[in-house]
Amino acid sequence: MSQTFACAAIAFVLTAASSQAEGPSNPAPAVRSTYRAELAPAVDAFVEKNLAAWLDAYTDLHAHPELSLHEVEAARKMTERLKAAGYETTAGVGGTGVVGVLKNGEGPTILIRGDMDALPIVEETGLPFASQTRTKNAEGLDVGVMHACGHDVHQTVLFATAQALSALREKWRGTVLIVAQPAEEIGRGAKMMIDDGLFERFPRPNACIALHVNGNFAAGTTAYTPGWALANVDSVDITIHGRGGHGSRPHESVDPIVTAAQVIVSLQTLVSRRLDPTDPGVVTVGSLHAGTKHNIIPNEARLQITVRSYTDATRAKLLDGIRQIATQTCRAMGCPADPDILVHEEEFTPAMYNDPALSEAAAGVLRNVVGEASVQQIKGQMGGEDFGRFAKQLGVPGFMFWLGVVEKSRFETSRKPDGAPLPSIHSSRFAPDARPTLATGVRCMTSLALSLLEAK
Ligand SMILES: [Zn+2]
Ligand SMILES: [Zn+2]
Incomplete structure (x- = not known):
C-alpha cells in the first residue's frame, strides 16, 4: 500500500x-x-x-x-x-x-x-x-x-x-x-x-x-x-608494565594496577575537558585484566578501550590523548618501561x-x-x-x-x-x-x- x-x-x-x-x-x-x-x-x-x-x-x-x-x-x-x-x-x-x-x-x-x-x-x-x-x-x-x-x-x-x-x-x-x-x-x-x-x-x-x-x-x-x-570506531589495547612483588611490600614494586586505575580515571577527562562540548566522543574502558591473587602485585595490567568520534580531527585528538595520558601516567608512577599502545587500524570503522x-x-x-x-x-x-x-x-x-x-x-x-x-x-x-x-x-x-x- x-x-x-x-x-x-x-x-x-x-x-x-x-x-x-x-x-x-x-x-x-x-x-x-x-x-x-x-x-x-x-x-x-x-x-x-x-x-x-x-x-x-x-x-x-x-x-x-x-x-x-x-x-x-x-x-x-x-x-x-x-x-x-x-x-x-x-x-x-x-x-x-x-x-x-x-x-x-x-x-x-x-x-x-x-x-x-x-x-x-x-x-x-x-x-x-x-x-x-x-x-x-x-x-x-x-x-x-x-x-x-x-x-x-x-x-x-x-x-x-x-x-x-x-x-x-x-x-x-x-x-x-x-x-x-x-x-x-x-x-x-x-x-x-x-x-x-x-x-x-x-x-x-x-x-x-x-x-x-x-x-x-x-x-x-x-x-x-x-x-x-554513526561514529568512527577505534579499538585500542594498552599494556602497562609495572614491577611485580609481594602484596605486603608495595614499596619494592611498581604497581601496574594502581597505575591502570590512574590511567582509567585520567582518560575520563578526554571527552569532558578536551573536546568541544558540542562535539561528540566516547572513551570506554571495556576490559581491565591484571593479577592472579590477593597478595601478589603483578608485572602488568592490560586495558581494552573503545573510542568513538565523528570527525577525523576529533578521532585524532582522542587517540593522541590516550597515548599521551597512558605514557605520561606510567612515567609519573615510575613504571620501568613505557606502556605498549596498540590502535587496531585493521578494525577501524569510519x-x-x-x-x-x-x-x-x-x-x-x-x-x-x-x-x-x-x-x-x-x-x-x-x-x-x-x-x-x-x-x-x-x-x-x-x-x-x-x-x-x-x-x-x-x-x-x-x-x-x-x-x-x-x-x-x-x-x-x-x-x-x-x-x-x-x-x-x-x-x-x-x-x-x-x-x-x-x-x-
Ligand atoms: Zn548490522
Ligand atoms: Zn551488528
Missing part, C-alpha cells in the same frame, strides 16, 4: 554545496533524486507477487547464519539470485563479497549495499526457523551463530530490490551496482571489497544507499539521521555521514512510500557501521536509513509504562516481524533507487 502525497515529485539536486560545513568536504558530483509516484503501483504489485518467496529465502538465511569472513553459502545464494535477475555477477570480491551489475543505458550509477555476516550468539527467539548452528570462532571456541543484527533481512531486501529494479528496467536508465558485503561485524568487509578493486573493476557509483534494521521501531516504519549518523541533501530527498521518498507518520528523523548515534566507507572513499553522497522491525502490538505494549523493553539488535531474542519488515524494506529501497536513477 502506498500513500502518495500532494508533492508527488520531489526533485533535489545533490551537489557538494549541499554538504554541511562540518561534514566531509567531498567534491560530490550532482545526483538528482525524484520520487517516481507513477511507479508505486508497479513496485507494490511486484512486492505482493514475490513476498512469499522472499519470506522463504529469509527464513532459510536466518536458519543458516555464518560468521564474518565465512559467508560462503550466503554468497553462493546471493550470486545465484543476482544472476537469475539478469545481473552480471562477480563472486569473491574481497573474500566472500558479491557484486552484481545491471547496466541499463546512460545515467547515474547507484550502489546498493547489504551485508551478509552473523554474530557469535546462541539464538533464544524460539522461532520455528531459529538457528541451531554452532561453529568455532576465530579463537577456536565453540559458539552459537545467529543473525542478531538483521543481516538476513538486509540480504533479502538487497536481492529483492535487485529483482524489482530488473523487472522495472523499462522505466529507468543508468547502472545498478549491488554490493553484498562480508564481515561488517568486524569492521573489515567494506575495506576488503574496496581494496579488491570494487571501484576500479566495476562501474564507479555516483551515490551509495543502504538500510539497517532497528529494534526500536515498529515494522512498517522507518527513521533517518541527516549528517553524522563514521557514517548521511549527505544532508540526499537525506532530505530520501526522506521525502520514504514519506511517500510509508506515510508521513512512519518516517522519523532521529539523532545520530555512536554505534559503528562500515557502510560509511564506500561514500567516504568515493567522495559521493551516501545515505543509510533505519528500517523498523518490531511486531506492531508488541511495539505498542513496549511503549506502556509497565511495558517490557524490546530486544535490541545483537540480542539473542532479536526477532523481526519478517513479513511487514521485508515488504517495507523492498518498497523503500526500490523506490529510493528509482528516485536516483534516470527516469525513462
Whole structure:
C-alpha cells in the first residue's frame, strides 16, 4: 500500500554545496533524486507477487547464519539470485563479497549495499526457523551463530530490490551496482571489497544507499539521521608494565594496577575537558585484566578501550590523548618501561555521514512510500557501521536509513509504562516481524533507487 502525497515529485539536486560545513568536504558530483509516484503501483504489485518467496529465502538465511569472513553459502545464494535477475555477477570480491551489475543505458550509477555476516550468539527467539548452528570462532571456541543484527533481512531486501529494479528496467536508465558485503561485524568487509578493486573493476557509483534494521521501531516504519549518523570506531589495547612483588611490600614494586586505575580515571577527562562540548566522543574502558591473587602485585595490567568520534580531527585528538595520558601516567608512577599502545587500524570503522541533501530527498521518498507518520528523523548515534566507507572513499553522497522491525502490538505494549523493553539488535531474542519488515524494506529501497536513477 502506498500513500502518495500532494508533492508527488520531489526533485533535489545533490551537489557538494549541499554538504554541511562540518561534514566531509567531498567534491560530490550532482545526483538528482525524484520520487517516481507513477511507479508505486508497479513496485507494490511486484512486492505482493514475490513476498512469499522472499519470506522463504529469509527464513532459510536466518536458519543458516555464518560468521564474518565465512559467508560462503550466503554468497553462493546471493550470486545465484543476482544472476537469475539478469545481473552480471562477480563472486569473491574481497573474500566472500558479491557484486552484481545491471547496466541499463546512460545515467547515474547507484550502489546498493547489504551485508551478509552473523554474530557469535546462541539464538533464544524460539522461532520455528531459529538457528541451531554452532561453529568455532576465530579463537577456536565453540559458539552459537545467529543473525542478531538483521543481516538476513538486509540480504533479502538487497536481492529483492535487485529483482524489482530488473523487472522495472523499462522505466529507468543508468547502472545498478549491488554490493553484498562480508564481515561488517568486524569492521573489515567494506575495506576488503574496496581494496579488491570494487571501484576500479566495476562501474564507479555516483551515490551509495543502504538500510539497517532497528529494534526500536515498529515494522512498517522507518527513521533517518541527516549528517553524522554513526561514529568512527577505534579499538585500542594498552599494556602497562609495572614491577611485580609481594602484596605486603608495595614499596619494592611498581604497581601496574594502581597505575591502570590512574590511567582509567585520567582518560575520563578526554571527552569532558578536551573536546568541544558540542562535539561528540566516547572513551570506554571495556576490559581491565591484571593479577592472579590477593597478595601478589603483578608485572602488568592490560586495558581494552573503545573510542568513538565523528570527525577525523576529533578521532585524532582522542587517540593522541590516550597515548599521551597512558605514557605520561606510567612515567609519573615510575613504571620501568613505557606502556605498549596498540590502535587496531585493521578494525577501524569510519563514521557514517548521511549527505544532508540526499537525506532530505530520501526522506521525502520514504514519506511517500510509508506515510508521513512512519518516517522519523532521529539523532545520530555512536554505534559503528562500515557502510560509511564506500561514500567516504568515493567522495559521493551516501545515505543509510533505519528500517523498523518490531511486531506492531508488541511495539505498542513496549511503549506502556509497565511495558517490557524490546530486544535490541545483537540480542539473542532479536526477532523481526519478517513479513511487514521485508515488504517495507523492498518498497523503500526500490523506490529510493528509482528516485536516483534516470527516469525513462
Ligand atoms: Zn551488528
Ligand atoms: Zn548490522
